[in-house]
Amino acid sequence: MLVSAKDMLTKAKANHYGVGHFNINNLEWTKAILQTAEELRSPVILGVSEGAGKYMCGYKTITNMVNGMLEELNITVPVALHLDHGSYEGAKACIAAGFSSVMFDGSHLPIDENIEKTKELIAICNDKGLSLEAEVGSIGGEEDGVVGAGEFADPDECKAIADLGVTMLAAGIGNIHGKYPANWPGLNFDVLAKIQEKTGDMPLVLHGGTGIPADMVKEAITLGVAKINVNTECQIVFAEATRKYIEAGKDLEGKGFDPRKLLAPGTEAIKEKVKEKMELFGSIGQA
Numbered sequence: 001m002l003v004s005a006k007d008m009l010t011k012a013k014a015n016h017y018g019v020g021h022f023n024i025n026n027l028e029w030t031k032a033i034l035q036t037a038e039e040l041r042s043p044v045i046l047g048v049s050e051g052a053g054k055y056m057c058g059y060k061t062i063t064n065m066v067n068g069m070l071e072e073l074n075i076t077v078p079v080a081l082h083l084d085h086g087s088y089e090g091a092k093a094c095i096a097a098g099f100s101s102v103m104f105d106g107s108h109l110p111i112d113e114n115i116e117k118t119k120e121l122i123a124i125c126n127d128k129g130l131s132l133e134a135e136v137g138s139i140g141g142e143e144d145g146v147v148g149a150g151e152f153a154d155p156d157e158c159k160a161i162a163d164l165g166v167t168m169l170a171a172g173i174g175n176i177h178g179k180y181p182a183n184w185p186g187l188n189f190d191v192l193a194k195i196q197e198k199t200g201d202m203p204l205v206l207h208g209g210t211g212i213p214a215d216m217v218k219e220a221i222t223l224g225v226a227k228i229n230v231n232t233e234c235q236i237v238f239a240e241a242t243r244k245y246i247e248a249g250k251d252l253e254g255k256g257f258d259p260r261k262l263l264a265p266g267t268e269a270i271k272e273k274v275k276e277k278m279e280l281f282g283s284i285g286q287a
């Protein structure tokens, strides 16, 4: 059964480790992440962007697929199905479709409107026992057509949103989606420390997990980050492994064109990547 992300993140924050949020794109992605989490006894969050939601034929299709896998693959570790960077309407649609967690990304709105909409969604989520992530200070880079400039969140605005009763809070600290440019100055730990000071026990979320050096991820966890989002890195290793298979001519050998064979190296590569991240975040054995 899907669970809200609240308990897993409260535990993670209290015990100084991070729970991985891995974006899913299709059946192979979802299966690879769930099987790895089960094998390593780690809690996990499956992230679905609105674009990926459309691609996978809508939120109901996704809920049914994930619930089916939890049962058929005998997944016993805590799993949350979470809308990533949702609009207000998207969040409502996911709640109706059976997601256990949603993000409302009002970071591009004036703070008062962000607060108003976040409040409304908190009431709905509380009523249904779901978790809600809010965002302050947009995360840079491009994700599914949403382009953020990469701001530093204002710690006072973070407190204002945290005090509304959200489950977890994403705050821009120089992180960006996708690959980091060579001249990226790194995460701003001063800003993160101030946010954590103002928001206390609130589990903080680090978006743009792809390519953040391991020591910075660990430092972020010591400063209150309890959820780390990873998307692009899984896409890159999937593409690399698939390209290698085709370039080696394996799709031309016997029945190597069978999608179950063609997509297997990419699926294995996602498993390896998820394992590597769970080791780094410290979530192995925490389920």
Ligand code: 13P
Pocket: 023, 047, 084, 085, 176, 177, 178, 179, 206, 207, 208, 209, 210, 229, 230, 231, 232, 233
């Ligand atoms: P990356 O694609 O940079 O890993 O970011 C993922 C993310 O933050 C999803 O919200």
